[in-house]
Amino acid sequence: MKTFQCRCKGQPTLFFESNLCTACNCTVGLDDDFSEVEAYYLDEASGHYLKNAGADIHYQKCDNNAQYNACNGMVNLTTFVAAADKTEVLCFACRFNETIPDLTVVEHIPLWKKMEAAKRRALYTLNALPVPLKNITQDPEQGLSFDFTTDRNVKDHFISKLNHQDTVFTGHDCGHITINLAEADDVARSSTKHAMGERYRTLLGHFRHELGHYYFDQLIACSPKKQALCKQYFGDDELDYQEALDKHYKEGAPSNWHEHYISEYATMHPYEDWAETWAHYMHIIDTLETAQNFSIAGSTSGIQADNEEVGELYLPQDKHYFSVQTPISRILDTWVDFSVILNSLNRSMGLEDAYPFVLTQSVRTKLSFVHHAIHNKLDQLPELTAADLK
Ligand SMILES: [Zn+2]
Ligand SMILES: [Zn+2]
Ligand SMILES: [Zn+2]
Structure with a gap:
C-alpha cells in the first residue's frame, strides 16, 4: 500500500485510511476510481466537495463516511447523476455491501468499521490487478457482494448464540462473501486462533481467502x-x-x-x-x-x-x-x-x-x-x- 500526500504546505503524509489532514484540517478521502487518497475542499455555494476550487466534478461523502466514519469514500456526483438519473449515496467500496451489521446494537459499530477497513484494503489490491471487480448491481450474475452479520452476542465476545438467528458461516457462495462480525472482535478472533492452533488469523486474511474462492470461479472454473x-x-x-x-x-x-x-x-x-x-x-x-x-x-x-x-x-x-x-x-x-x-x-x-x-x-x-x-x-x-x- 502506498502513502499519499496532502496538497497543503509541507505536503504531509496521508494514509489509505485517512479522512482528515491533521495539518490543514481539510477532508481527505478516496475517490470512486479507488486509487488516490487526497484532499477535498467544501464548496460553500453547492455544499459539495471539490478537489480544486472551481473544479467541474462535484463529490459528496459516502453515507457510511458521513454518518459513521466507517469509510473515507467520496462519491463522484457528476458520474452518477449523469449515468443513472439518481444520486448514488455509497462509495466504490460500500457499494459491494449486501448486508451490514445491525447498527441498532451500538457495540457493532466499531467492529463494522474494522470490517470495512479490511475490505477496502483487500479491494484496493484487486483494483490494481487485471481481474474483474464488479458489484452485484453492475453484474447481477457474476458480481461480488459482502454480508457482514453475526449469530452471536457481541456483549460476551460472541460466545452466546442469539435467539432466532440462523447460523452464520464465514465463507463464499457464488459471489456472496459472508464474514461473521465475531472475526472483527479481537477477543473472539484470538480465542478461535488459539483453539485452532493457528499462527496467523486476521480480518484482512479472511477477506483475501474468501476472495480467493470468488476468483477461482471467475478465473479458473469458467x-x-x-x-x-x-x-x-x-x-x-x-x-x-x-x-x-x-x-x-x-x-x-x-x-x-x-x-x-x-x-x-x-x-x-x-x-x-x-x-x-x-x-x-x-x-x-x-x-x-x-x-x-x-x-x-x-x-x-x-x-x-x-x-x-x-x-x-x-x-x-x-x-x-x-x-x-x-x-x-x-x-x-x-x-x-x-x-x-x-x-x-x-x-x-x-x-x-x-x-x-x-x-x-x-x-x-x-x-x-x-x-x-x-x-x-x-x-x-x-x-x-x-x-x-x-
Ligand atoms: Zn493538508
Ligand atoms: Zn463508503
Ligand atoms: Zn475457504
Missing part, C-alpha cells in the same frame, strides 16, 4: 482448460468437499504439510489450498508495495547481488508488483528477504512474527500459478517438472 491445468498444481478440486472437511477436523493436517502447503488449512481440499495461496499472493504484493513506498532499508544475505548500495533492500524500483512484467521468481525472492526483516522488526518489539510461513519450492510453484492466472498468462507458465512440486 474454463475447462484452465481448470485442468490448475488440477496439476493444486490437485483435484472436484473431490468431495464434505468428506475432506470431516477428515481434516478428525485427523488434522499430515505431519509433513509444510513441504507442500502454505498452511495446515490448505491441506484440507484443493479449493482451500487455492484460496490460501491466493491470500498469500495478495499479502505479499500489498506488503512489498508498502516496503517499496518507504524505500525500506535493511540487509540480509544475498540481496545485494544486483545492488551496489549495501544496506538497501533490493526492491525493483522500475516496475511495481502489480505488473505482469515483474517475474514472480523476483517477487518471491524479494519477499523472502523482506519477510526476514519484517519478522526481525517484530521480534525487536516483542511481537510475534508478522509472517510465520515458509515458502517451499512447491508453494512457490503454486504462487506462480496464481500470478499467471491473475495476469491471464497461464499459457506462458513453464512446463511443470518434478522439482517444481518437491
